[in-house]
Amino acid sequence: MGNPTGWKPSMEKDAKVTATAHAEVGAGGATRGLVHEEQLLFERGSTGRSGVSLPAAGGDFDPARELPAALLRDGVEGMPEVSELEVVRHFTRMSSWNHGIDTGFYPLGSCTMKYNPRSSEALARLPGFANVHPLAPAELAQGALELMYRLERALSEIAGFDQTTLVPAAGAQGELCGLMLIRAYHQAHGNPRKKVLIPDTAHGTNPASSALNGYDVVQLASGADGRLHPETVAAAMDEDVAAIMITNPNTLGIFESNIAEIAEIVHAKGGLVYGDGANMNALLGVARPGDMGFDVMQYNLHKTFATPHGGGGPGSGPVAVKAKLAPFLPLPVVVKEGERYRLLVEPKERPQTIGKLREFWGNFGMFVRAWALIREYGPEGVAETGKLAVLNANYVRKLLQGTYNLPYETDSLHEVVFDDKLQKVHGVTTMDVAKRLIDHGFHPPTVYFPLVVSGALMIEPTETESKETLERFCTAMKAIAEEAQADPEAVKAAPTRPFRARLDETRAARKPILRWRPGMKVE
Amino acid sequence: MEIPDTLKYTREHEWARTKGTQVVIGITDFAQDQLGDVVFVELPDVGDTVKKGESFGVVESTKAVSELFAPLSGKVVEVNDPLADAPETINDDPYEEGWMIVVEPSDPKELEALMDAKAYRAFVEEQE
Numbered sequence: 001m002g003n004p005t006g007w008k009p010s011m012e013k014d015a016k017v018t019a020t021a022h023a024e025v026g027a028g029g030a031t032r033g034l035v036h037e038e039q040l041l042f043e044r045g046s047t048g049r050s051g052v053s054l055p056a057a058g059g060d061f062d063p064a065r066e067l068p069a070a071l072l073r074d075g076v077e078g079m080p081e082v083s084e085l086e087v088v089r090h091f092t093r094m095s096s097w098n099h100g101i102d103t104g105f106y107p108l109g110s111c112t113m114k115y116n117p118r119s120s121e122a123l124a125r126l127p128g129f130a131n132v133h134p135l136a137p138a139e140l141a142q143g144a145l146e147l148m149y150r151l152e153r154a155l156s157e158i159a160g161f162d163q164t165t166l167v168p169a170a171g172a173q174g175e176l177c178g179l180m181l182i183r184a185y186h187q188a189h190g191n192p193r194k195k196v197l198i199p200d201t202a203h204g205t206n207p208a209s210s211a212l213n214g215y216d217v218v219q220l221a222s223g224a225d226g227r228l229h230p231e232t233v234a235a236a237m238d239e240d241v242a243a244i245m246i247t248n249p250n251t252l253g254i255f256e257s258n259i260a261e262i263a264e265i266v267h268a269k270g271g272l273v274y275g276d277g278a279n280m281n282a283l284l285g286v287a288r289p290g291d292m293g294f295d296v297m298q299y300n301l302h303k304t305f306a307t308p309h310g311g312g313g314p315g316s317g318p319v320a321v322k323a324k325l326a327p328f329l330p331l332p333v334v335v336k337e338g339e340r341y342r343l344l345v346e347p348k349e350r351p352q353t354i355g356k357l358r359e360f361w362g363n364f365g366m367f368v369r370a371w372a373l374i375r376e377y378g379p380e381g382v383a384e385t386g387k388l389a390v391l392n393a394n395y396v397r398k399l400l401q402g403t404y405n406l407p408y409e410t411d412s413l414h415e416v417v418f419d420d421k422l423q424k425v426h427g428v429t430t431m432d433v434a435k436r437l438i439d440h441g442f443h444p445p446t447v448y449f450p451l452v453v454s455g456a457l458m459i460e461p462t463e464t465e466s467k468e469t470l471e472r473f474c475t476a477m478k479a480i481a482e483e484a485q486a487d488p489e490a491v492k493a494a495p496t497r498p499f500r501a502r503l504d505e506t507r508a509a510r511k512p513i514l515r516w517r518p519g520m521k522v523e
Numbered sequence: 524m525e526i527p528d529t530l531k532y533t534r535e536h537e538w539a540r541t542k543g544t545q546v547v548i549g550i551t552d553f554a555q556d557q558l559g560d561v562v563f564v565e566l567p568d569v570g571d572t573v574k575k576g577e578s579f580g581v582v583e584s585t586k587a588v589s590e591l592f593a594p595l596s597g598k599v600v601e602v603n604d605p606l607a608d609a610p611e612t613i614n615d616d617p618y619e620e621g622w623m624i625v626v627e628p629s630d631p632k633e634l635e636a637l638m639d640a641k642a643y644r645a646f647v648e649e650q651e
Contacts, residue, residue, distance in 0.1 A: 204588070431559075431586075448586040454557065505585045509562035510610060 026497070027476035028104055030441025035499045038093045040516060045082035052084075078518050097499050099443050101309075105469050107396075109415045109446035109458025110203065110251055112281050112303035119376060120306065120369040129368050134360040138342050144364065145341035148334045151371045152318075158374075158382065159280070159297055160290025161320035165329045166362045171278060173357065174298025174317025175209035175245075177330060180354045181296055181321060182243045182272050183213050184328040188352065193242035193271075199228045201250040201450050203278060215242055222452065226252040226408035230261045237269050247276040248289065251450040251458070253393065253412035255282075263293025272296065272325075280304045281462065282390055282414035285383025296321045305370035306464075316366035327352040332361055388463035389414040392470060396459055399474040403481045407453045415460035419453050428484035428491045430455040435502060436483070436494035440476035524647065525552040527618055531634055532643035535592040538618065539637060542625065545601075546634065548594060549622040550582065550613065553647050558584040561610045566591075566623055571599045573626060575633055580623065582613065591623065595633035601625035 025031045063072060082090075100106070106113040124130065132144050148166055155164045168174040179196070186192045196210040199220045207217040218236055223229045233244065244266050248256045256262070263273045275289045275297030281304050283289070289297050301316040302309040309315070321329065331353050332343040343361065347353055377385065390413045397406070397416040404418035420430040434444035434457070446458040461470055484491050495501060530538040536554035540547045555561065563583040573579040573593040580591040602624050606612055613621040628634065638646060 451587060451589075506560035506562060509583075509585060510560075 026440030026442075027472045027479065028437075028441025029472075030439060030497050032497060035096060036093045038090060038097075041080045041082065041087070041090050042078065042516060042518070044086055044090065045080050047081055049081045049083055051082055051087055104441055104443065105461075105465060105473055106443040107445045107459045107461050107473065108443065109253075109417070109460040110278060110449070111309070111446065112278075112300070112414075112460060112462055113309060113443075114281075114303075114306050114462040115464040116306050116308050116369070117373065117376070120372040123372045124365045124368040126368075130365070132364075134364075138340070142341055145334055145343065147371055148361075148364075148367055149336055149341055151367050151374070152334060154371070154374050155299060155318055156320055158284065158288070159275075159277070159299070159320045160288030161294075161297065162323040163326040163329060164299075164318050164320040165333070166316070166318045166367060167330050167332070167357050168298065168317035168319055169358055169363055170302070170313070170315030171298055171300040171317040172205045172209065174300070174319050175205055175274075175276065176212060177317075177319045177354070177357055178274050178296045178298055178321075179209045179213040179215070179243070180330075181319070181325050181328045182274065183215075184352065184354050185272065185325055186242055188328075189270075194240040196242055196274075197233065197236055197244040197266075197271075199246065199250065200452050201226070201228075201252055202245060202247060203251065203276060206245045206247075206276060210245070222250070225410045226250070226254040226452075227258060227410065228256055228262060230258050230265055233262045234265050237265055237271065239269050241266070241269065241271045243272040243274045243295075245274040245276060246294075247279055248292070248294075249279050249282050249413045249415075251279075251415075252408050252410075252417050252453070253279075253282070253415035253458075253460075254408065254410050255413055259292045259294075267293070277320075278303065279414060282386060284386035284389075285379065286386045290320070290322065296325055301366050301370040305373050307366040307369040314363045314366065316363045316370070328354050330354050330357045385463050386414075389461075392461040392463060392465060393459070395467070395470055396461055396474060399471070400459075400477055403478050404457065407456075414462075415458060417450065417453055418457045418459070420455035420457065423481060423484045424455065426484045426488045428488050430457050432491045432494065433457065433477075433480050433484070436480045436491050437476060438495040439497045440479070441497075442473055442476060524556070525618070526640050526644050526647070528640045530618070531594065531637035531639060532646075533592060533594045533637060534646065537592060537594050539594040539634060541634065544627065544631075546595060546597070546626050546628055547622050548579075548624050548626060550591065550617055551643075552617050553650075555614050555617045555621070558582065558589065559586045560584055561613045564606050564610050564613065564623070566602050566606070567599050569599055569602055572629075573597060573599060573624075582610075593626070594637055595626065595628050596630060597626040597628040599624050600627050 101113055101115055128143055132141050138145060152164045152166060156162060168177045183192050194216055195218050196215040197218050197220055198206045199222050201222050210217050220228060220232050220236060246256060248259055250256055266273050272295040273293055275294035277297045277299045280299060297320050299318045301307045302313060307316060331350060332345045335342050335344050344350065374382065393412065393414050393416050397412060400418060405421035407417065407419050420433065423433060430447050434447050437444045448456055449458060450456060480491060530540050532538055532551065536551045538549055538551050561582055561584050565581040567573065567579050573596060575593055575596045577593055578590040579593045582589050582591055603622050
């Protein structure tokens with residue numbers, strides 16, 4: 001199979017690690033390099049300097065004739081006057097302060113920060129894909145439409161649904177779309193209903209999507225094993241409930257093994273089951289939400305299918321549905337007619353559609369990358385992705401168990417949640433551990449989420465990390481735990497290595513400065 | 524951990540104090556300590572009604588966003604507006620300057636159902 005890291009479990013037999021880090025560098029390889037202080041672009045340059053040479057406006061073009069007087073101005077005060085090289089250096093230097101998946105390990109739980117293969121990037125940049133105009137007639141965009149059609153079919157199959165819309169711009173919009181579909185479905189049956197049930201382990205976007213669709217949210221408590229129990233759902237379920245929203249595996253990384261029974265309880269009262277596909281990486285090719293009783297689920301292509309994520313986006317949040325919800329899907333829908341493909345955009349062809357969710361047809365570049373990955377991996381590779389993600393998370397769990405407290409002992413899948421109970425006795429909190437990890441050269445995991453765990457450290461390594469990286473990360477975590485015991489103040493002072501040391505997050509949130517003004521003193 | 528004997532408490536870590544016929548509401552010392560530095564608070568307007576056990580606002584810290592749950596039902600008659608510009612007051616003085624709203628209760632008996640200081644202390648110890 002084509003794993004872009006070039007790694008598979010079988011390779012680990014007899015494998016020898018070829019290089020070890022020097023003692024004075026962090027377990028993740030962090031050290032101090034040649035890092036430049038950098039002014040704001042506004043503070044650089046010199047009057048009259050310019051990085052571009054534009055030709056004079058041609059012909060008899062006169063802006064005063066084209067625009068109302070109120071919209072005209074003679075010049076713009078305070079714009080940076082800089083050369084092209086200054087601009088290039090400015091942004092290159094700033095980029096060197098950054099940490100990304102291309103720099104190092106990024107185990108942000110529930111975010112699935114996996115490597116974005118260069119092959120997918122290269123294919124998305126093919127001129128036929130990259131330059132296709134959204135308003136190009138169908139006959140000039142057959143390749144793009146075919147790709148959308150095939151991706152739609154693949155996504156439907158992978159999660160076990162009948163049809164998928166590619167339109168939503170990201171996961172949260174996918175949720176919004178899913179709830180709109182649920183509302184439209186109930187409306188068509190005469191009553192939109194009033195409530196949505198959401199377990200206490202859910203992502204914060206779930207209640208937000210429900211509220212935006214006019215539903216009251218009823219929070220359900222998960223059990224001591226970290227799972228949602230059928231009797232909890234049965235007690236809350238009535239005919240005012242439009243849907244239940246479940247993330248499976250949930251944000252504790254635990255598989256909701258009661259899902260089939262829960263779905264039955266909800267369906268019996270006419271409710272629908274929404275799946276938050278944020279954690280789909282754990283199930284890929286192994287289990288299908290559509291087979292567990294889910295009626296609708298959003299994907300996050302930027303998580304599960306390795307399209308860029310976190311500032312490198314945009315995201316993409318396709319929504320897969322069972323046939324009974326398909327008539328309500330947003331426009332456009334790609335249809336195949338004979339050997340030709342067409343975008344169905346007119347509501348008259350889909351009278352029950354919830355309409356358009358956004359401009360144009362979706363984040364097409366992400367479709368290309370996701371499709372490229374699915375094709376490169378093939379069915380076995382897709383399944384291997386899920387298995388490796390689970391194996392990696394459980395390797396980290398095993399290595400850190402005992403050093404960090406595990407609030408839920410239940411088996412976990414693609415991510416594992418520890419807390420700071422064992423460190424707190426020394427006065428060291430989750431936030432301190434997270435900051436100290438930066439000194440080692442690792443991006444901290446997700447902290448203080450899920451909310452059901454006090455001081456949560458939520459680690460999701462994904463399948464694209466090597467065994468050595470996971471071991472180095474765990475070495476750093478253990479070193480921090482030891483340091484918390486021996487020298488807690490050192491941990492609390494972290495980070496000391498990065499270009500900017502411990503930032504005052506409280507003051508940044510309480511007194512944010514959102515706009516630079518000329519003459520402002522920047523600390 | 525400060526848990527004044529004169530107040531009543533909820534399982535969601537709000538406190539309630541009677542002031543004449545009215546009730547002052549805020550969050551406990553334990554709550555502010557668990558939240559960490561409070562950076563934002565969203566409260567209802569004077570004249571709004573709150574319902575026992577339901578959300579009446581939001582408090583946000585550098586760690587998390589948490590809902591505030593009403594200890595009893597009633598009409599909001601006063602709101603601690605200065606908290607908007609000085610949310611740190613909730614950390615510094617949760618029981619006095621950090622109060623959040625004053626409610627005219629619709630059923631004063633609801634107050635009696637809340638935990639007293641002793642019960643709340645036991646509840647908090649169980650949580651830790």
